[in-house]
Amino acid sequence: MGIEVKGTLGLAQLLAAVAAALLLPIVTRVGPALLPPPEDAAAGDDEEEEEEESPANDVTPTPTPVTICWTRITCSLSDKHGHTVRFLLANVSGQAKPGSLLAIMGPSGSGKTTLLNVLAGQLSASPHLRLSGHLHINGRPVSTGGYKIAYVRQEDLFFSQLTVRETLSLASELQLPDTFSPENKQKYINDLLFKLGLVNCADSIVGDAKVRGISGGEKKRLSLACELIASPSVIFADEPTTGLDAFQAEKVMETLKQLAEDGHTVICTIHQPRSSVYAKFDDLILLSEGLMVYAGPAKEEPLSYFATLGYQCPDHVNPAEFLADLISIDYSSTEGVFSSRKRIDELIEVFATRVPINDCTSPVMKLNGADMGAKAGRKSVVKKRSGPQGWWRQFRLLLKRAWMQAFRDGPTNKVRARMSVASAVIFGSVFWRIGRSQTSIQDRMGLLQVAAINTAMAALTKTVGVFPKERAIVDRERAKGSYQLGPYLLSKLLAEIPVSASFPLLFGTILYPMSRLHPTITRFAKFCGIVTVESFAASAMGLTVGAMVPTTEAAMALGPSLMTVFIVFGGYYVNSDNTPVIFRWIPRVSLIRWAFQGLCINEFTGLEFEQKQSYDIQTGEQVLERLSFGGSRIKDTIVAQGRILMFWYWTTYLLLKKNRPKYQPLLLPPSAPTESPATNKLQEIRSENGVVF
Numbered sequence: 132m133g134i135e136v137k138g139t140l141g142l143a144q145l146l147a148a149v150a151a152a153l154l155l156p157i158v159t160r161v162g163p164a165l166l167p168p169p170e171d172a173a174a175g176d177d178e179e180e181e182e183e184e185s186p187a188n189d190v191t192p193t194p195t196p197v198t199i200c201w202t203r204i205t206c207s208l209s210d211k212h213g214h215t216v217r218f219l220l221a222n223v224s225g226q227a228k229p230g231s232l233l234a235i236m237g238p239s240g241s242g243k244t245t246l247l248n249v250l251a252g253q254l255s256a257s258p259h260l261r262l263s264g265h266l267h268i269n270g271r272p273v274s275t276g277g278y279k280i281a282y283v284r285q286e287d288l289f290f291s292q293l294t295v296r297e298t299l300s301l302a303s304e305l306q307l308p309d310t311f312s313p314e315n316k317q318k319y320i321n322d323l324l325f326k327l328g329l330v331n332c333a334d335s336i337v338g339d340a341k342v343r344g345i346s347g348g349e350k351k352r353l354s355l356a357c358e359l360i361a362s363p364s365v366i367f368a369d370e371p372t373t374g375l376d377a378f379q380a381e382k383v384m385e386t387l388k389q390l391a392e393d394g395h396t397v398i399c400t401i402h403q404p405r406s407s408v409y410a411k412f413d414d415l416i417l418l419s420e421g422l423m424v425y426a427g428p429a430k431e432e433p434l435s436y437f438a439t440l441g442y443q444c445p446d447h448v449n450p451a452e453f454l455a456d457l458i459s460i461d462y463s464s465t466e467g468v469f470s471s472r473k474r475i476d477e478l479i480e481v482f483a484t485r486v487p488i489n490d491c492t493s494p495v496m497k498l499n500g501a502d503m504g505a506k507a508g509r510k511s512v513v514k515k516r517s518g519p520q521g522w523w524r525q526f527r528l529l530l531k532r533a534w535m536q537a538f539r540d541g542p543t544n545k546v547r548a549r550m551s552v553a554s555a556v557i558f559g560s561v562f563w564r565i566g567r568s569q570t571s572i573q574d575r576m577g578l579l580q581v582a583a584i585n586t587a588m589a590a591l592t593k594t595v596g597v598f599p600k601e602r603a604i605v606d607r608e609r610a611k612g613s614y615q616l617g618p619y620l621l622s623k624l625l626a627e628i629p630v631s632a633s634f635p636l637l638f639g640t641i642l643y644p645m646s647r648l649h650p651t652i653t654r655f656a657k658f659c660g661i662v663t664v665e666s667f668a669a670s671a672m673g674l675t676v677g678a679m680v681p682t683t684e685a686a687m688a689l690g691p692s693l694m695t696v697f698i699v700f701g702g703y704y705v706n707s708d709n710t711p712v713i714f715r716w717i718p719r720v721s722l723i724r725w726a727f728q729g730l731c732i733n734e735f736t737g738l739e740f741e742q743k744q745s746y747d748i749q750t751g752e753q754v755l756e757r758l759s760f761g762g763s764r765i766k767d768t769i770v771a772q773g774r775i776l777m778f779w780y781w782t783t784y785l786l787l788k789k790n791r792p793k794y795q796p797l798l799l800p801p802s803a804p805t806e807s808p809a810t811n812k813l814q815e816i817r818s819e820n821g822v823v824f
């Protein structure tokens with residue numbers, strides 16, 4: 132795979148250099164090693180050596196029963212002086228059992244997602260957060276999750292051009308151990324497609340905002356399927372029905388219920404489900420402003436419980452709606468706020484005084500995990516790295532995926548092709564058939580600068596528009612230990628070469644003859660080669676920008692601003708000899724400058740101009756001298772661009788490596804539990820002046 136631009140200087144050498152740079156770590160064993168994530172590393176040698184039960188011979192394995200029990204989970208937010216300003220969760224306790232579906236309900240901002248993240252060991256670390264409490268798995272303490280989980284997040288992220296089956300196949304190749312035979316993998320995928328109701332859309336592409344693909348509900352079930360590949364014991368789903376219509380929401384919840392019946396421990400957050408969805412819950416936790424209003428069996432029990440407190444659910448009312456209204460603050464009027472807050476405070480206090488804190492280490496809790504309890508507690512500290520073991524195997528799989536994504540993305544490629552043709556025609560018309568007069572010198576320089584800017588901007592904006600989203604997928608996959616960064620970045624670079632090279636080539640092929648630049652085939656080929664390499668360097672810079680900032684919007688703002696600096700020092704506006712000393716380094720790292728310099732050398736060398744006055748410029752070499760480009764070669768400019776490309780790739784690599792998600796550690800609670808912790812906490816918080824709660 133690669134491009135062939137005959138006569139293009141050093142392109143093959145450049146690519147070889149990039150490949151060598153990315154491969155170097157394997158050869159020298161420095162850089163991206165197959166290290167397990169920090170929590171794995173902390174797991175200790177015993178657990179490290181112990182393999183999670185492999186589903187290699189059992190195509191649809193039964194999950195290891197896992198009971199999660201948590202007590203006194205408190206998460207507080209502090210200001211920059213370290214003073215607690217808010218409690219996101221206060222003394223929350225509960226348990227989730229294998230074979231049951233636990234729903235965490237509550238109004239918006241009540242702490243549902245925070246609790247789910249804490250239980251999954253995936254609460255994003257922040258210096259302003261403090262997290263404490265006890266979390267036990269089958270009676271054994273776990274500080275930061277560590278058990279084998281699936282986490283289905285609110286946002287479904289996929290490579291849009293892959294079909295459902297391809298997405299699952301690649302996920303299985305990346306996650307399942309090599310001991311799994313291809314036939315078993317195929318059967319495993321087919322079983323998952325069937326189990327999650329994805330058979331009918333198995334060969335449809337996932338799609339995105341540009342190309343319609345599968346429905347929202349199907350995407351959610353595909354997310355679940357991808358998570359289920361590793362055969363997790365616990366499934367967390369954050370608002371799995373949000374954004375779905377009633378039918379799709381029902382189907383997703385049916386799937387979760389089925390998974391619970393299959394022996395998984397399923398925990399989901401949900402806003403206000405319809406009654407048929409509510410009927411599927413086995414257990415329920417009601418949260419209001421981070422405090423527990425109810426925790427226990429679902430269905431009729433919560434209604435009976437609140438009826439004893441004087442809050443009767445009217446006939447023919449959706450129980451979920453009744454409960455949601457009961458624990459929500461009514462902001463419609465001042466009296467409404469006062470009375471609803473009073474009601475919720477009472478409910479919190481009553482629940483805290485009536486219900487004892489569960490003992491997570493009790494023998495009963497251990498028994499919930501059946502015979503395998505203790506074993507699962509130990510074995511559940513899993514080796515996340517169960518994916519393909521070989522670097523080359525990862526590279527091959529990722530190359531295939533990157534190629535399918537780049538090659539099949541018809542709408543994006545069409546837009547890029549149209550933009551290349553349109554800009555080439557516009558610039559070709561403006562600079563139509565440049566002659567050899569003295570004034571043509573300025574035109575040539577202007578055209579070459581415009582060509583360099585246009586090529587770089589097109590590549591940069593395309594990359595920054597796409598990469599932040601792809602990075603989110605890659606972060607998730609890497610968090611599961613599916614692959615390393617080296618094969619990912621190299622596969623991306625190689626897979627995108629043919630598609631990305633075609634646009635600058637198209638641009639050059641139209642512009643060059645229209646403007647009648649130096650009319651030889653070799654010069655034309657070199658022109659195309661220079662802009663193509665520049666396009667790769669600009670894409671690499673786009674990757675760095677995308678890896679640096681959290682969103683596409685931020686990348687879109689930062690990328691072009693950064694490029695503007697490189698344009699100013701691109702060799703046309705400021706002569707490098709006149710650049711102030713403190714800015715001298717900028718032209719050296721400006722890909723626009725090197726592209727412009729290369730294009731100028733290619734164009735002006737050997738060119739003669741019409742001379743009317745004795746002081747007129749006679750040769751192209753004189754022009755190059757005036758631009759301070761005299762004496763340098765095209766080869767040097769290509770090497771410089773290659774170095775810039777490598778620099779941006781390495782920076783991207785380091786940024787992605789450094790920016791892997793960090794999770795908040797779970798600390799032990801400050802003191803022994805009191806009789807009614809939530810009440811105490813509530814009073815403590817209410818009595819603190821200025822504390823928002």
Ligand SMILES: Nc1ncnc2c1ncn2[C@@H]1O[C@H](COP(=O)(O)OP(=O)(O)OP(=O)(O)O)[C@@H](O)[C@H]1O
Binds near residue numbers: 240245257
């Ligand atoms: N890292 C954080 N820093 C500051 N505030 C936070 C942080 N994480 C959560 N919060 C705040 O904690 C509260 C609870 O957030 P959470 O996302 O858990 O609520 P939720 O019940 O899931 O809401 P929704 O249903 O709207 O998603 C919110 O007010 C949120 O702004």
